[in-house]
Amino acid sequence: MHGGEAISPIMSDALVILGAAGIVIPLFARFRVTPIIGFILVGLLVGPYGLGRMVFEYEWLAHVTITDPDRLEPFAEFGIILLLFAIGLELSFNRLWQLRRLVFGLGALELLIIGALLAAFMSMLGQYWTGALALGLALAFSSTALVLPISGTETPVGRAALSMLLFEDIMIVPIIFMLGALAPYAGAEGLAGLVETVWQGLLVVLVMMIAGRLLLPRLFAQAARTKSPELFLAASLLVVIGASLATAFVGLSPIVGALIAGLLIAETEYHTEVEGIMEPFKGLALGIFLITVGMGIDLAVIYDNLFTIAIAVVGVLLLKAVVTGTLLRLMGARSGTATETGILMASPSETTLIVLAAATNALLIQPGTAQFWQIVTAIGLTITPLLALLGRLVARRVEPAPTLDAGHDPGTQRVIVVGFGRVGRVVAQMLKAHDLPYVGIDADSDLIEGARREGYYAVFGNAMRSDALDKLGIEHASAVILTMDEHVFAQRLVRKLRASYPDLPIIARARDSDHAAQLYRSGASTAVPETLESSLQLSEAALVDLGIAMGPVIASIHEKRDQFRDQIREQGALADKPKLRTSTVNG
Template identity: 80%
Template structure:
């Protein structure tokens, strides 16, 4: 800033931080989602809002953003960080298990909706090449908004994730195909696509091989410094490096970010990485949503209100119906199919990228592109409202099971087991042996049906919703046991239960001592690391085999377990690794 001149970057920073620090808490106070808050801020301070008055009132420069393109790199970084954190919540095993959904459901959803929308647009007079570009663009759904709303652990979140992953993978071939359809496209269109595919596969494979070797060493070195700043720098180095690597060969940078997240998820440092990146992801996504709001011209909407309303309703209706039908055909429950279909109905932030590619390839006119950009911006704005409508419609079509019937004897209320896989079943068997009542909850309907057939007291339910747990007697339950192998979800549920029930005993399964420490910080009464218990059982077995009396062995095992538990509670690491001073935020 020189001689009274206002730096555009400084005024932009003031607007963004003002939105994050003042406007968004205000929206939260009235229980309005921050998504809508950020978009409305963009509408207000952008070139179609107060920005058009800057030349008459120069002081408005401090409160407006007149050039949205300056924010594009930051908005793109927000999407990259989002895919990175999604990768942290997944694992290669879980992704491999989802391959049929990703390349089956995901491919069908994109191709059927894209083809149907393209046919409708073609019948309305759009030339067939432009209709294909528009159809595929509008068939995409928003990863940036859908997954934070639905999560990745709920039935709706899992279905949405499989479709969104395929869409993210399909962006590159879609853009190459639009280039090949261009009226002046050269003969190297398909050659360029194949080059990108083989180079991209080579880069991804190289990242997977090198990442498994280098990442544990990198984060171990960062942890030894005991500096959160170094750990943050290492995390940003990995995500930016991976994104650049895939970007250089023509793949989307978000593919590199997702792979980087998956690789770190396999290390013991994933919880720390996720916690330290969370604030940056939230702010960067806020910038992206502000840029969406800046693209909305209220005057243009008013002048074309009827056409825009028909386009928005038409696109949302086609996508919701087709997605819901596909999910039902693949065996999803009615409420899951309906809620997922409505939530996935809105267009995507990547719709804007595909529209730009179709325009530059001369497949659609700039005026047509602007019309559908406004439709896309409106669709993104109402995504949280679609989520709310989807939940309500789903409850009416297929009401949630009445969990209150499982409360049992009020004088002897059941222990609540959250997650009913291998570990949950064993806990239930031990409670049965000692005549202690229990009720198990799991979001996997097949697992619940099988458990019921085998005589277990299990019911379907979303453990992430504390209000659902209240219907089965959470207030009177003697204890809650978390057995799911989902570290982030376990921490989130522990925090929610602890906030509502300060005296509730919460016993949680942990992957290792680091995850156990996070659970203690989230409010767990007892966290049981699987690695610790297996070590103690091995020690017990070898001591007994060596002839040591069972009594002293059991006593020493209990003593060692208590010692380890106290060290974990105090934040110590069992493996004698330096402890980071940061804590992991709830995802």
């Protein structure tokens, strides 16, 4: 390249994005501030409404600004796809089935009630009813891209948010088609398109689920045997992009395909490798999306309409927070959980921008109206981390979380019981019967409050957070016992604990022998399959009833248990051999 040759705009944009990632993430991490705000501020600074305005006066600014945000839109969309893929990896079909009441109950009520109230308010302001409905539904969405990384999916707040966001993701396509049906001269055509998309979408999802269960384990097994990180990455990208294109081809949102791909891989033993290898790409792509959000904020327009925009932002946030929190309380959630979730879910979404664009193209709202609400949405996205902080603070005032008794010194040696449901309480009873000190931890405040009323030593917290376990004195723990029945969460926690505490005894509950083998591979000292224990207890009862002496029965049961345990450990070791190991590849 000659010295006077112009730099490619794509290379210039890449320089800005990578430079932003290299500066924003470490800087904000140092001050313990989420980089979400940093990326949005970078977009505001380097976008067409920031320094990009001055490119014609100072040509050198072209190398550190982005004057055409449209070039970044495909990368931003890919970031959302990777985010939904990562969320799918954290879930399972069994867990989604358990959430069905919340998804189609709470999720439906939240979207429809908020959308109807906002539409009524817009209509009162003079907006025609079709445009008012479009604006109401658009602003009723909440940000999957920002809310779930903040809340997680394991806490009561995360589960409630997840259920509502899943329903919103399902409703994106029907709402966009409905807007097309409401467009002038397009009613019948829009309805026919919706029906066609629904049946084709259901067919594609069914094919993906069947093919995924049959082909994905074989695909990743072959990739893992090569011990090539590049091939494993290529297989992961192939799956998520292929699934997204399949759903987009029939008119569904590509994020639906990405979520299903993640769910299918979560059912395989390779999900942790996939999650780890995709993590850097997800973070960078999400950063690109947030930069594009910042680029849509025009400070001059905000200054000229400051009062109106402020009223609109506060009004939308307040209405959504009150409705969401009230619905959660009516469905039995605790006041603290309802308050925190309501405030966190109050801001609009990246999906709001998509629905606003669809409504504008359908001639339901004017471009100027769309621009106003796009600015409101961008501001709402920007302050989402602040809403999360505000939600936690208000929730603590509304309902202080249970804490450890003063007599629980984190420096004492004791057993930590993770998960304090039915199984966790039985374990605690046995520990207490043998005078072994323990403390329980669970992210469900209802369980903790009930357990403390019954005299158990338990604390509210998310065990995946290092600071929660540090406060319990994990470095002095005599053992950690995992009693939850969520296998993905259990494997992840076992792996995390084993990496930090190599000598810590970790005893984990497993669903079956396959899950137990996975836990052994993750680093569990002992994994106890529920199916195995129930069969041994059944055998013991039958032998005693048949007249066999208790002593020989107990001895034979112990012998059989040890035999099964050795087989499971061997199964885990054999299955571990073809797994991808970056350390081996790197020599």
